[in-house]
Amino acid sequence: MKLRPVLLVLVLLCGFYFLTTHFIPAGSVASWVHHTVKLGPQPNATETAFKGPLGTFNLTEADAAPAFDTEEQQNIAVYKKALPSVVNITSTAVAFDFFYGPVPQQGQGSGFILDKQGHILTNNHVIMNAQRVQVTLWNKHQYKAQVLQVDKNHDLALLQIDAPDLQPATLSTSQNLVVGQRVYAIGNPFGLSGTMTRGIISAIRSIRGPQNNPIEDAIQTDAAVNPGNSGGPLLNSRGEVIGITTLIANNGADQSSGIGFAIPINTAKAFLNDIAKYGYVRRPSLDIQTLAIGPDIAAQIGLAADYGLLIERVLPGGAADKAGLHGGTERAYQGNIPVMLGGDLIVGFDGQEIATPQDLQAALNAHRTGDVVTLTIFRGQRRMEVKVTLGDAKDQQGQLGQQQT
Incomplete structure (x- = not known):
């Protein structure tokens, strides 16, 4: 009795195999299955045919751009808020060739606007030894900058330009930062102005700066930073400045390795406070x-x-x-x-x-x-x-x- 269901299943399978291989044309079953499971038209999409010498192309096009998800909306909001405050800095120094002829040399970096009076914060190594410093705003307007003060020990420099309608950056605090916190870097890497990258805080550690200066509580991040990012802002998820991008650990390669460092913004605030009170940095x-x-x-x-x-x-x-x-x-x-x-x-x-x-x-x-x-x-x-x-x-x-x- 137990074998009867098994034998019945075997008979049905053999019968199906015989019919499909001897009486039903090849491919018709697959075609029938295909038409059976065929999905209806995709929502918010239109099928458009293009005819030409190579034949007809049937393309499925979205009726409208999809709405941004929550993460995308945050990225866009940070960029729109911070970009008008970020500047590109070009420093020009004069070197001498083999025949003692003057040869202009240019370096590029980034910075950000502190107030409507045109004060700009950047790294000292961005403008070090420069005979001329030029600032380019996000709207492509260019201005000659004056170097007001530098703090070599903390690799900071204060510039000023004379320009209308400036939008200052919003400064946050670098206290109580947490590893894993999302951060954004905006700057001028390789001369590509207005570039934003995103990452997290990877660590808070003490390091040596570009001039072998100690940087306490430096913010380590995996956000891609490259030559030209120096002096630009490192931002939190609200678009507020928490650090000044300063250094990349490149192991000899002049590009991002996923390990970048920023000077904490509280160090910069102390620098600015000294200048405001005393006119110089009190070390x-x-x-x-x-x-x-x-x-x-x-x-x-x-x-x-x-x-x-x-x-x-x-x-x-x-x-x-x-x-x-x-x-x-x-x-x-x-x-x-x-x-x-x-x-x-x-x-x-x-x-x-x-x-x-x-x-x-x-x-x-x-x-x-x-x-x-x-x-x-x-x-x-x-x-x-x-x-x-x-x-x-x-x-x-x-x-x-x-x-x-």
Whole structure:
């Protein structure tokens, strides 16, 4: 009894095979199935026939452009809001050829408008050594720009143009940025003005800038940035500036590798605030000259820690001197270089370990002149916490030479 259904199915299959192979023309079944499942006309589309020497082409055309989805609408909104504030910058410098003849050299970058008075923010390396700087707005109007101030340590420059009806960018904050947050870069990569790319924040990290300057809390992004993007804005999803595109990690190739960096906008705000208040950048300083310490030197001179910065000299009347920090009292030589031993050993700055001059410079760059900070030092074998009010490097300029911090 159980075999009867199976035999019935086999008989039906064999009968169907016999009929389709001996009595029904080939292809008719496929044609019948095709017509059975054929879909009706697509909504919002029209079939149009074009006849010509090569035959007839039946094209299906949309009746109207489809509506943008939510993501596309956001991209478009960011671009429309930010584009009028973004400028292209062309800097012209004069070099000399083999026969000492002047040869103009041009570089390109980006920037963005800060106010209706024509102030523009960009990178210092975009206009460095330039004899002439020209700004092109989004509407293709060109203006000669004046360089008002630069901050080489933070790779920032402030320009100004005289132009009507400017649209300033909206500045956000670079505090509390989150890895994974969507960002947009608009600029002038390879001279292609008004180019927007999109990505996310990949990391927040400290890096070295184009002139080997430390950039604290740099915004790393996978948004494609290329030569010419430098100085342009990095934007959040509301079209507000959170950073200044500055650097690409290119591993020797002069193009995007998916790793770009931007200076946080809060660093730029501090730069602008100093200029507005004092007319120049107030770079915080401890007014000391230091010697980096490693395990070998520490063991030779009997220091309490095998890392840190040994204070060789304290500038009279400077920030460290006012806080009671001690410089060296004993002359020695490191190779052929004279050094002063016996001073305080700096190992911490507001709870952050200080092992190299770069660590100390990065810590200073995160503060401003007049801030009160706590240094962790060793005086001999005694560990101490000392409060220091940061001074202004300009006040002591040149008195300690290149090693002043």
